[in-house]
Amino acid sequence: MSTSTPPIAYSIKQATEVSSLGKTTLYRHANRGNxxxxRVGGRTIIPADSLHALLSGGK
Structure with a gap:
């Protein structure tokens, strides 16, 4: 069974793949508040809405 539900969050690795931005660039934007x-357990994830907002030029 394969559904194409959009992700609600991305790992750092997934975010670099879907955005074409590097890990350092993603962390730089995070440090700037963009x-x-x-943190969930031992993992760092990026909520999809936050990544989409960054890529669309918003915060």
Whole structure:
């Protein structure tokens, strides 16, 4: 069964793949407050809405 539900969050690696931005660039935007990172257990994830906002020029 394969559904194409859009992701609600991305790992750092997934975010680099879908955005074509490097890991350092993503962390730089997070440090500037332009991208939200969330720690869940031992993982850092990026909520999809935050990544989409960054890529569309918003916050």
């Amino acid at each position: 991208l939200r990172l969330v």
